[in-house]
Amino acid sequence: MADLISAVSPPSRPEELYFERFGVTQEALRGVMSAALSRGADDCDLFFEHCVISSVSMADGKVNRASTSIDLGLGVRARVGDQVGYAYTEDLSLAAMLAAARTAAEIAMTTPGRAPVNLQVLGLPSYYPVKERWSGVGMERRVPMLRAWEAAAFARDARVEKVSCQLVDAERVIAVVRPDGRVAQDFQPMTRAVVSVTAQQNGRRESNLYNLAGRAGLELLDADRVNRMVNEAVDRTMFLFDAGKPPAGEMPVVLAAGASGILLHEAIGHGMEADFNRKGVSIYASRMNERIAPSFVTVVDNGTLDGSRGAINIDDEANPSERTVLVQDGVLKSYLHDEISAKHYGVAPTGSGRRESFRHPPMPRMRATYMEPGPHKPEEIIASVKNGIYCTSFSNGQVHIGAGDFAFYMKTGYLIEDGKLTRPLKDVNIIGNGPTALERVEMVGDDLMLDEGGWTCGKDGQGVPVSQGQPTVKVGALVVGGVSQ
Amino acid sequence: MSAVPSSIDPQKVARDAVALGLRLGADEVRASVGRADDVQLQRRGGRLERAQEARTFGLSVSLFVDGRYSSHSSSDMRPEAIAALMERGVESTRLLEPDPDRALPERALMGGLDEASLDLDDPAARQRDPARRREELEALEARAIAAAPADLISTTAHLWEGRSESWMCLSNGFEAQSARTTFGWGVEATLREAETGKLPEGYAFEQAVHLSDRPNIDALMAELDEALALTRRTSACASGRYLMVLDARVVGRLLGALLGPMSGAALHERRSVFLGKLGEQVASPRFSLFDDPTIPRGLGSRSTDGDGLLPARRALIDEGVLKTPLLDVYYARKLGMAPTTGGVSNLVVPIGDRSWRAATAEIPEAIRVTSFLGGNTNPASGDFSFGIRGQLLRHGEAVQNLSEMNITGNILDLYANFVEAADDVRLNSSTRSPSLLFDGVSFSGA
Numbered sequence: 001m002a003d004l005i006s007a008v009s010p011p012s013r014p015e016e017l018y019f020e021r022f023g024v025t026q027e028a029l030r031g032v033m034s035a036a037l038s039r040g041a042d043d044c045d046l047f048f049e050h051c052v053i054s055s056v057s058m059a060d061g062k063v064n065r066a067s068t069s070i071d072l073g074l075g076v077r078a079r080v081g082d083q084v085g086y087a088y089t090e091d092l093s094l095a096a097m098l099a100a101a102r103t104a105a106e107i108a109m110t111t112p113g114r115a116p117v118n119l120q121v122l123g124l125p126s127y128y129p130v131k132e133r134w135s136g137v138g139m140e141r142r143v144p145m146l147r148a149w150e151a152a153a154f155a156r157d158a159r160v161e162k163v164s165c166q167l168v169d170a171e172r173v174i175a176v177v178r179p180d181g182r183v184a185q186d187f188q189p190m191t192r193a194v195v196s197v198t199a200q201q202n203g204r205r206e207s208n209l210y211n212l213a214g215r216a217g218l219e220l221l222d223a224d225r226v227n228r229m230v231n232e233a234v235d236r237t238m239f240l241f242d243a244g245k246p247p248a249g250e251m252p253v254v255l256a257a258g259a260s261g262i263l264l265h266e267a268i269g270h271g272m273e274a275d276f277n278r279k280g281v282s283i284y285a286s287r288m289n290e291r292i293a294p295s296f297v298t299v300v301d302n303g304t305l306d307g308s309r310g311a312i313n314i315d316d317e318a319n320p321s322e323r324t325v326l327v328q329d330g331v332l333k334s335y336l337h338d339e340i341s342a343k344h345y346g347v348a349p350t351g352s353g354r355r356e357s358f359r360h361p362p363m364p365r366m367r368a369t370y371m372e373p374g375p376h377k378p379e380e381i382i383a384s385v386k387n388g389i390y391c392t393s394f395s396n397g398q399v400h401i402g403a404g405d406f407a408f409y410m411k412t413g414y415l416i417e418d419g420k421l422t423r424p425l426k427d428v429n430i431i432g433n434g435p436t437a438l439e440r441v442e443m444v445g446d447d448l449m450l451d452e453g454g455w456t457c458g459k460d461g462q463g464v465p466v467s468q469g470q471p472t473v474k475v476g477a478l479v480v481g482g483v484s485q
Numbered sequence: 486m487s488a489v490p491s492s493i494d495p496q497k498v499a500r501d502a503v504a505l506g507l508r509l510g511a512d513e514v515r516a517s518v519g520r521a522d523d524v525q526l527q528r529r530g531g532r533l534e535r536a537q538e539a540r541t542f543g544l545s546v547s548l549f550v551d552g553r554y555s556s557h558s559s560s561d562m563r564p565e566a567i568a569a570l571m572e573r574g575v576e577s578t579r580l581l582e583p584d585p586d587r588a589l590p591e592r593a594l595m596g597g598l599d600e601a602s603l604d605l606d607d608p609a610a611r612q613r614d615p616a617r618r619r620e621e622l623e624a625l626e627a628r629a630i631a632a633a634p635a636d637l638i639s640t641t642a643h644l645w646e647g648r649s650e651s652w653m654c655l656s657n658g659f660e661a662q663s664a665r666t667t668f669g670w671g672v673e674a675t676l677r678e679a680e681t682g683k684l685p686e687g688y689a690f691e692q693a694v695h696l697s698d699r700p701n702i703d704a705l706m707a708e709l710d711e712a713l714a715l716t717r718r719t720s721a722c723a724s725g726r727y728l729m730v731l732d733a734r735v736v737g738r739l740l741g742a743l744l745g746p747m748s749g750a751a752l753h754e755r756r757s758v759f760l761g762k763l764g765e766q767v768a769s770p771r772f773s774l775f776d777d778p779t780i781p782r783g784l785g786s787r788s789t790d791g792d793g794l795l796p797a798r799r800a801l802i803d804e805g806v807l808k809t810p811l812l813d814v815y816y817a818r819k820l821g822m823a824p825t826t827g828g829v830s831n832l833v834v835p836i837g838d839r840s841w842r843a844a845t846a847e848i849p850e851a852i853r854v855t856s857f858l859g860g861n862t863n864p865a866s867g868d869f870s871f872g873i874r875g876q877l878l879r880h881g882e883a884v885q886n887l888s889e890m891n892i893t894g895n896i897l898d899l900y901a902n903f904v905e906a907a908d909d910v911r912l913n914s915s916t917r918s919p920s921l922l923f924d925g926v927s928f929s930g931a
Contacts, residue, residue: 400858427870
């Protein structure tokens with residue numbers, strides 16, 4: 001019994017209803033949906049979630065902190081057109097689930113709606129097969145792993161003063177139940193590892209980190225990745241000692257391949273989420289099938305990349321995940337849709353209806369957003385810049401959807417002078433306008449790379465795991481937060 | 486208020502968890518149970534767009550076993566689920582390495598302020614008529630639409646209310662219970678700017694602990710008008726060093742940049758620009774910053790902190806001198822210092838005696854920062870860089886709305902160049918600071 005409650009174990013048979021082990025019967029599911037539809041809602045969904053997150057941390061030379069978080073509950077959504085009633089409960093007793101459903105149902109005020117039909121568990125693709133689950137990896141195996149990361153970090157550079165390491169794994173089962181009989185159950189693993197370093201040089205201290213994340217089990221942490229994590233954490237810290245600030249103002253910005261996908265995420269991705277467009281408040285709201293970027297720019301949001309942090313086998317409304325082309329050869333081709341926006345636009349959902357947990361209704365969200373490779377070589381892109389900056393790592397970003405203004409924070413980079421990388425740079429905010437920045441994309445490299453870090457996208461109070469990537473890209477002009485003399 | 490009936494007795498759950506932890510072999514246990522009722526309503530286009538309601542529970546447990554430590558939380562409140570969580574928790578803790586600094590606080594340091602005098606639990610929350618909430622939201626939306634400028638394309642009105650209670654129980658006999666209410670509402674609006682094709686957005690959101698303290702519709706409308714005016718015809722001005730007026734509504738971003746390096750974790754891990762600077766001048770003598778959990782009806786007020794320590798008003802920075810780091814019990818032991826508190830409550834900057842407009846009347850050019858976009862701070866070096874919006878001021882009068890600009894510098898330099906605080910403090914915030922003026926701030930723009 002203890003294992004059933006405090007550990008996640010995927011259904012042993014495809015047709016098994018996972019939440020039956022918590023006493024939720026098929027009859028109860030139909031009853032709860034009937035209650036959600038009892039006042040005339042067009043549709044409803046039940047979103048069950050069981051999630052166990054474990055974390056173990058090392059600091060001061062000791063693996064001395066661990067935590068566990070268990071989340072179990074049901075969210076009920078009733079819909080009338082684009083109106084949403086939502087309630088949730090952590091208590092999976094029939095009485096509590098019915099109470100939640102009746103609360104959600106109050107959004108509608110007409111006559112009883114349709115009756116749910118018999119339930120059928122959907123077969124799903126498998127974009128994140130797990131080779132070795134963390135539930136089988138005890139503390140006695142985790143502790144030496146963290147110790148090895150710490151030792152390697154200290155060994156890499158004598159200036160390292162403090163190292164902290166953290167390993168977090170999550171095992172989550174969701175079940176989405178719909179009145180048309182669809183039941184989508186998905187086992188969603190996640191692994192994240194972080195190494196943070198503080199170093200001292202001549203009395204000055206700098207700190208930086210590197211992290212790995214993906215939908216996988218223990219196998220994510222193979223030797224190559226772990227070496228890269230430790231080495232990058234140390235090297236990126238040492239880089240900061242010699243780094244300074246660029247001059248302030250507007251200048252060409254070259255984004256290195258990989259994490260620079262944050263540009264796409266902020267400048268374009270959020271503006272493509274169709275709830276903003278449905279309401280007419282996105283700067284891209286009236287630009288479908290228009291050219292919004294040069295012809296060598298193709299932008300994709302893809303939920304099917306094997307093992308990526310943004311991958312989903314099914315979305316949180318029970319619609320299939322997919323590869324959605326947002327911008328094809330510079331032309332805006334699709335938004336990211338949940339069911340409400342898809343109905344509004346008369347198109348199929350893109351499998352983008354996502355939510356943070358059962359405590360939140362779904363909305364259109366990104367998965368793994370990236371730009372397809374372009375025609376240019378990375379070195380010719382750098383060589384083309386007379387005076388500008390080259391950004392190599394990033395920490396965060398933000399966008400104002402309507403105005404289109406976006407910002408991202410460059411943690412490390414270089415000044416470009418006469419086509420060559422010169423002075424190291426650090427800690428600079430870069431700001432621009434999304435549509436303008438897209439028009440100003442002058443070169444796209446052939447070196448697409450998906451970043452391997454643990455990005456989380458925040459929107460309307462909900463955080464969801466995402467991936468992002470980009471080839472080397474040159475934007476003709478952005479405002480760089482340098483120092484004015 | 487609750488959608489879900491429940492027979493759970495939170496205090497008993499917390500006490501039982503402590504007792505079970507001790508039976509399973511823990512030396513010390515801290516258990517907290519939280520219960521929250523939450524309502525969120527949203528109207529757009531003249532109708533209710535979203536209605537959400539829930540009652541939530543959560544249990545958090547800290548286990549101290551053989552000099553080792555772990556923490557656990559669960560939303561599954563069934564007794565058998567809690568028992569399983571505790572069993573696994575105690576077992577896994579034994580496999581960690583010892584940490585002698587992990588222990589409950591000394592009993593003498595623990596305590597709670599009088600809940601009645603803090604006045605954080607408005608009885609109105611329990612008497613609230615759901616229909617009344619919907620009427621109020623409808624009235625707010627109607628006013629926003631009626632007052633809308635011609636180029637408005639979308640208005641969304643929001644209302645949120647909640648009451649949360651928590652029970653803390655420690656194996657050393659300390660117990661604390663608290664409750665607080667929140668009443669908030671606001672409106673966001675998007676315009677279509679014909680000249681640029683941009684769709685700038687503005688918003689006004691306000692909340693209070695007591696319903697009677699919630700700002701009224703007139704106040705929200707005035708705030709929204711100003712917010713929308715600031716979004717029109719924005720552009721960047723020339724890069725350079727300017728006197729900066731940091732608006733009271735957004736001052737928390739740059740006050741927050743001081744708090745990260747003040748934390749016990751940052752000091753212990755030696756990634757703090759304040760390392761070795763306790764008792765030293767780290768800002769202009771004109772600048773003081775207080776943490777005050779004792780303000781009646783304050784949005785950040787609390788009767789006890791997360792460790793169970795008795796809250797007190799403290800000067801974090803007093804006339805420019807770094808006085809109090811933010812030390813929870815664990816990091817205080819690590820650093821060999823007395824604990825203060827692990828997290829701030831209400832941040833207070835003393836109010837000045839004139840308006841920012843008066844303070845800038847003699848200044849040929851200054852920039853008033855009214856919102857931030859992106860940016861970050863490096864707590865180890867103090868370096869910061871943030872995107873901003875705002876206004877270019879000439880002799881205190883706004884002459885240009887600004888966007889696509891950044892401010893960049895170091896927090897030690899920034900606060901060394903603090904000039905004065907204005908007289909416009911906002912009370913409906915846990916950041917009780919007026920607008921702040923800083924000289925010689927580096928702005929990047931056109």
